[in-house]
Amino acid sequence: DSGVTQTPKHLITATGQRVTLRCSPRSGDLSVYWYQQSLDQGLQFLIQYYNGEERAKGNILERFSAQQFPDLHSELNLSSLELGDSALYFCASSELAGGLRNTQYFGPGTRLTVL
Amino acid sequence: AQSVTQLDSHVSVSEGTPVLLRCNYSSSYSPSLFWYVQHPNKGLQLLLKYTSAATLVKGINGFEAEFKKSETSFHLTKPSAHMSDAAEYFCVVRTDGYSTLTFGKGTMLLVSP
Numbered sequence: 001d002s003g004v005t006q007t008p009k010h011l012i013t014a015t016g017q018r019v020t021l022r023c024s025p026r027s028g029d030l031s032v033y034w035y036q037q038s039l040d041q042g043l044q045f046l047i048q049y050y051n052g053e054e055r056a057k058g059n060i061l062e063r064f065s066a067q068q069f070p071d072l073h074s075e076l077n078l079s080s081l082e083l084g085d086s087a088l089y090f091c092a093s094s095e096l097a098g099g100l101r102n103t104q105y106f107g108p109g110t111r112l113t114v115l
Numbered sequence: 116a117q118s119v120t121q122l123d124s125h126v127s128v129s130e131g132t133p134v135l136l137r138c139n140y141s142s143s144y145s146p147s148l149f150w151y152v153q154h155p156n157k158g159l160q161l162l163l164k165y166t167s168a169a170t171l172v173k174g175i176n177g178f179e180a181e182f183k184k185s186e187t188s189f190h191l192t193k194p195s196a197h198m199s200d201a202a203e204y205f206c207v208v209r210t211d212g213y214s215t216l217t218f219g220k221g222t223m224l225l226v227s228p
Contacts, residue, residue, distance in 0.1 A: 002158065031214070043205065043218040056215050090159065098214035101166070106151070106159035 003027065004093050004107035012113045018079040021110045025072055025093030031055065032074040033094070033104060034066055038087040049074055050097040081114045088112075117142040117210045121219035129227050134178075134193040136222045138206030141187065148189040149207040149216070150180055159205070165189065176200070201226045 003026035013019055025032050034046040036059075045058035049068035060066075063081075068074045078085060088111050092104040122137040140146060150162040163174025170182040180191045189206060206219040 002160070004158075033214075033216075042220045045215050045217070048214055058215060092159075094214075102214065103149075103161065103164060104216060105161065108158040 002105040002107065004091060004105055006089075006091050006107040006110050008110060009108070010111050010113070012115065013081060014115055015081055015083060017081050017114075018077065019081065019112065021076040021078070021089055021091075021112075023074045023076070023091030023093075023107060025074070025091075026105055029093035029095050029105075030072065031094045031097055031102075031104075032068055032072070033092040034060075034074070034076050035090040035092065035106075036087045037090060037109070038084075043090075046076070048097075055097055078112070083114050086112055086114045117146065117208045117217050119206050119208045119217055119219035121204075121206050121222045123222050124220065125223045125225065127225040127227065128196045130198055131195050134191070134196045134200065134224065136191040136204050136206075136224065138189045138191065138219060139187055140189060140206070140208045142208055142210050144210050147209045148180075148182060149209070150174065150178070150189075150191050151205045151207060151218075152202050153205065153221075154202045162191070162204075196224075196226050198226050198228065200224060 005024045030051045033048045037043045046060040048056040066076045088109045090109045091107045094104045096102040118141045120139045148165040151159040163172045165172045165182045173179045203221045
């Protein structure tokens with residue numbers, strides 16, 4: 001158990017809908033990262049927040065957005081969902097924003113199915 | 116830019132035989148390298164990491180990896196496979212000074228009795 005929690009575990013929704021995925025980082029970690037794992041694209045970095053501020057951006061679609069709250073939990077919002085958004089979404093957390101000592105610890109993931 | 120190539124999509128071994136999962140990387144600057152493991156329907160677990168200290172890195176569950184700069188490789192090995200090692204393994208690179216990880220496409224390790 002990494003100490004990173006994600007809810008819900010599974011989510012089934014329809015095309016065009018909007019969903020929110022939630023992540024609580026390990027105690028003491030200030031950085032939160034979001035990743036998407038799909039069969040065709042593999043594991044891709046989406047976005048990073050550090051202490052409430054956006055730190056780095058990857059291959060995140062404009063229909064997707066994220067935020068990190070004062071208590072350091074993070075939410076990933078996915079809107080106008082398409083079939084291709086079906087994937088496993090991972091959250092990771094780390095103590096620092098970057099650097100040699102920084103190690104990311106992953107949550108169990110949220111499996112999103114868009115029908 | 117950074118990238119990772121995992122040379123085998125599937126590796127099959129018998130229980131008790133050695134494991135070798137191959138990884139080559141590309142990075143503009145000094146890289147940090149990681150191996151993560153994903154068991155079925157589970158999250159990603161960190162096996163080991165290299166961050167410019169000793170080139171031979173020991174991880175959990177008897178795994179180790181050697182950083183070879185001249186070959187731009189970071190292969191994962193284990194002397195004797197166990198049934199519980201069956202999982203997908205990801206080689207990951209991070210360019211120092213940055214925080215983002217770049218994942219390889221993964222190698223599925225199959226262990227037969």
